[in-house]
């Protein structure tokens with residue numbers, strides 16, 4: 001193990017180098033460009049054995065990844081925002097064909113209006129595609145998560161997206177610890193695909209037409225495979241903790257002991273909120289934080305057990321569902337807790353769209369709000385757009 | 393896993409990944425059932441250039457010792473590619489309506 005200084009993008013590229021995939025096919029997009037740019041340097045310098053495929057679009061990038069994965073390769077790519085949107089069609093094809101491709105992603109808003117900064121609307125818009133989703137809070141986690149995600153993906157044949165917040169993490173330099181190459185290789189092990197188009201002894205047909213008679217059965221089987229991801233992730237995360245000393249549960253609790261209210265947030269904002277929790281705790285206030293790290297599959301039981309014990313919870317959503325009912329994390333969290341006997345009052349804060357900064361004072365204000373909800377037992381405002389001009 | 397085709401499989405029996413895990417299963421599907429136009433091959437006119445054979449999308453042109461021997465109507469779907477590719481001077485394949 002050694003300590004290095006890296007940006008989120010450098011950390012992800014470095015993890016890819018140590019994974020040393022068979023194939024990487026990618027197309028550049030701000031703010032994820034660096035990930036594959038740095039990785040292509042590793043390729044050019046002979047530091048990895050990877051076949052690097054430069055393509056003309058993200059649709060082609062993921063399509064090439066699908067082909068390489070069907071051929072039995074260990075495959076990765078990287079993208080962001082519009083790039084993920086352009087991959088959308090192929091996301092479903094990769095997942096349906098059980099191809100454990102891993103995407104190192106940087107979360108960025110979707111046009112219009114055109115913007116290159118952070119929010120979570122890109123991955124939230126892809127959450128039904130059959131991929132595992134992990135949201136990282138810092139560069140260390142981004143590095144670690146790619147390795148854990150690859151292991152989980154290959155164990156379950158479910159592809160994975162690991163994401164960081166645009167610029168806030170992708171371009172900010174942080175101190176992190178990286179493993180030795182041999183440790184990473186031992187941890188991920190040799191990739192043994194369930195099938196390979198290059199297995200000429202056992203020819204198969206990949207991706208055939210599937211109509212009313214079998215499509216439903218294939219989808220049902222895919223949903224069943226997806227239900228095994230959480231356990232596989234847990235095992236991989238625990239094994240990784242033994243190796244690295246860093247454990248990443250699907251749902252992280254921070255100072256929740258004795259807390260009556262909590263913020264439920266993802267990504268870098270969750271790390272920022274920890275500062276606020278520390279301050280408020282010093283003042284004797286009963287506040288805690290729950291970090292949403294995995295959002296596909298949903299860690300339903302963990303979320304119910306964790307959030308169920310608070311009087312009030314504020315969900316922080318860095319995207320909106322355009323359903324006139326708040327953000328996706330809010331909607332799904334309320335859905336998960338609906339049957340719980342003990343459940344908190346839940347409000348939503350849609351914040352940070354297009355990279356709008358979220359300040360410590362913004363987060364402190366959310367804690368003020370939910371303490372009031374907890375004390376009065378009443379929700380004055382269900383959905384708040386936090387930090388937008390023209391709204392309180 | 394080997395796939396069963398004698399009855400519809402339930403979702404737990406399917407091989408993962410929507411794949412068909414054995415080769416040449418298309419032999420079991422008689423694409424000839426769809427045909428509305430039928431190619432009729434004339435052995436007298438045929439010069440055995442094999443253009444129809446290489447162009448047929450369903451491998452329905454039967455060949456033995458590099459000579460056409462006929463058309464396999466189990467798989468011929470009646471697309472007419474063979475008739476249109478056949479050199480005009482030979483015109484050895486004629487498309488006729490199935491109901492005739």
Ligand code: SF4
Pocket residue numbers: 431447448449450451452453463467468469470471472473474475
């Ligand atoms: S009609 Fe079409 S399918 Fe039938 S033999 Fe000719 S080319 Fe083949």
Ligand code: SF4
Pocket residue numbers: 433437438439440441442443444445460474477478479482483484485
């Ligand atoms: S294309 Fe016509 S001439 Fe050539 S082999 Fe076929 S039927 Fe015979």
